[in-house]
Amino acid sequence: MTATEVTPVGAAAPEHIPYELPRPARWGGTGLLLAVLVLFPLVFPNPAVTSIGVFTMIYLTAACGWNIFSGYSGYISIGHAAYYGIGQYTVALLAMHLKVPAGWDTFGLLPAAGLVSAVAAVPIGFLLLRVRKHTFIVLTIAVMFILQLLAFNLTSWTNGSGGLELPIATWQGSFFNEPFYYVGLVAAVAACAVSWWVRRSKYGLGLLSIRDDEDRARGLGIRATRTKLTAYAISAFFVGVAGGLYGPFVGSVYPQFGFDPNFDLAVAVLVFVGGIGTLAGPVIGTLLLIPLQQYFYLQFGNANLYLIAYGVLFVIILRLLPAGIAPSIIRMWRWFLLNRRRAAAAAAAGAGAPGPAAVVAAEAKQVKP
């Protein structure tokens, strides 16, 4: 029996060490985080601070959305700014043509921003997903630039480099950020919820199997193209919503800020730092880095430093911690559990149970990710 390959003779199979934090920790942590985020603007009402909060929510929505595709499928896209821009322009154009008044009504346009982005993503994704992974990455950037060029050229629609103005809400200066923050929070929570649901659904399992070995997945009945395309559209939706929030917040939409390669860089760094392909990764990365970035921007006001800093950070993460922070936390937790078990085995050895050596040998079969 092959069971002998698995456990050494004479010892019971060691208890499996889980790959996730215990359920109470996960749910408790999420609840706590949510509470903190909800109370945040009430505790720190200073507009400079809440403005950072708004950007954090925008990037959180985009990062979770991006991760649903690039993280779970393994197809890294560095051109999702295409959908950021589409989201911005959708809201701007709809606001203009439908004469949407400033204020709460512009938020009603957010689902439209997401939907238009998702619909645009289908043909684009269909075209892009036909090629190998590295060509895919390259093409995502090309697509983004095509859209940027179109935004510059189709002046009758987009007003080209003149940009489009959005109605500015007439809220009081000190209250201006709060609505954006809370709507952004709702969007971000929605993105995270979808991400969580994808991860535990049958659909998501198919996506993850594509990441590991697409051809093998095909041979097991997974419809790869359909699966990838769906994830691509979902991620485009959320990035579009993020754009739809950004536009009204800053008040104007320009081709180079809508279709902005720096956005792609930022989202990639955020998710990689936090842990690409994980649930908590985008959240950790965004909550860590965006406030930092915004703070530096306000203090030093120099865009170049931000480029250099992000670039350096990206290189460091890629080299030292390519899996990101979240998996490292899991690894430390497992190491802690493993040690605790060995200590218990050593203590029990005195009572005649299999000694730590046997336990360690059995554990050698349980390999860390």
Add this chain to the structure above:
Amino acid sequence: MSILQVSDVSKSYGGIRALAGCTMTFEEGAINGLIGPNGSGKTTLFNVISGYERADAGRVTFRGTDITNARPDRVFEMGLGRTFQITRIFPRLTVLENLHVASQRKGFLGQLRGWNSAAERRRAMEVLDFVGLTPLADEWAGGLSYGQQKLLEFAFIIVARPSVILLDEPAGGVNPTLLRSLADRIRALNADGVTFVIVEHDMEFVMGLCDRVLVMHQGCALTAGAPEQVRADPDVLEAYLGTDMKGTG
């Protein structure tokens, strides 16, 4: 009764003819062995049958349906699974998740629900018990030993209850104990009605296990018959030991 037929299939890679008008039938309910010298086209044949390669010409029929150039996912859904020469599993998923990838679900809503339904989990554990990997259910598949991964690949093919299983060199690099247990499991499944086609170089394994042996040479079928018959066939001996080197590589 033939469950799988290959008619006049040809496949070339540039100047190399991997399959040249290959015609063979695989008997239902039998353990069919497929042997032949290196370069005779066995893996290519598997690739064409399972939809991983497009045939240049010819037809593949499975249970009466033409599956020539069908997509791999379609072929699997119809009940034909295959393993690879170099074991391919999903290293970043757990063993249980690996199995669940293969469990089929109908419909859009089915895709939305959690991947670990009670019925599927029962089936997965049943299969894990069958191959002896139960203690490893929640382990990362990438950490498994070579033999365990081979069993895992075998396991997730079985989960969907296919009617035909193509095994590409299942004995490769495997120790005798594991080999025996693999043979036992193949026999057990075969007793339940699963048809096997096994590509192998390990003659003892093939001759001891298979009801019928087919021989390929230079991209087409050479002969077929009972193991003892094939073993003694002078053409087969010449194919393996003969002097011609055309078509190898």
Add this chain to the structure above:
Amino acid sequence: MVILQAIIDGILVGGFYALMACGLTLVFGVMEIVNFAQGILVVLGAYLSYALYSHLRVDPFLSLLITIPGMFLVGIAVYWTMIKPIGQDRVIMSLLTMFAVGTIIEGILDLVFTSNLVQTSTSYENSSLRVGPLIFPYVYLYAFAMSAVLLGGLYLLLYRTRFGRSLRAAMQNTTAARLVGINTDWVSAFTLGIGVGLAAAGGMVFGLTNSFDAASSYDLISRLLAIVIFGGFGSLGGALIASIVMLVIEDVVAVVWSPTWGQTTFYIVLIIILLLRPQGLMGRRAVRAQ
């Protein structure tokens, strides 16, 4: 006649774009790395030639004697520090790493040179050769000649030298190359060096013929990528043909329709080629493992 002029312009410009595109595709062919930093490296070359000219009055073409070897060394250094240490998932990790490296260089260049547009302007930059109604600006002629020389030299290197043979072997099959004793690390390092050196040359011309700043790299890298995909990743001939074809198309569209649509045609051509032939003009079809 206007169209003929546009075609000629396209060929001349395509010539030096071919330098940069060949650098990109060569690196991919040997190491399977998409050098995302190629755009900013071209801009770096442009700034170097610009600085040498404006401060030391070194003629841009002569400055290549300094910038090409210098950037060649930069390429080697980048290989050893950034690419070689990558363990798993080389293709994607190196792509992202070069993306990051490019961003860092862009930030530094923007810091040092600020975002003012500059251009290397020499005394001869406005004079041209006139053949009938057709105009051949001297700068472009010299650049084209230089490109021809450099690409010819590259061809000789690849097909007439031992190093070139090693390089082509590594391009075909890295493992097999190692087995026959080729030091693939140095071959890779040198290849990246060559790719960056070619970027320096292209950059010099770019700086001569365009006003630029650090942000010009984005437009450049997108065009170069479009060219390389069109020609087929890993194919030098493909890069050459693609450069000329795409630049000619762009110029013709620019005169016939409008310059901004000229730029967009780059991508339209790209989409068309992807629909019809995903591997590009002369690229190899992706072969499935097993």
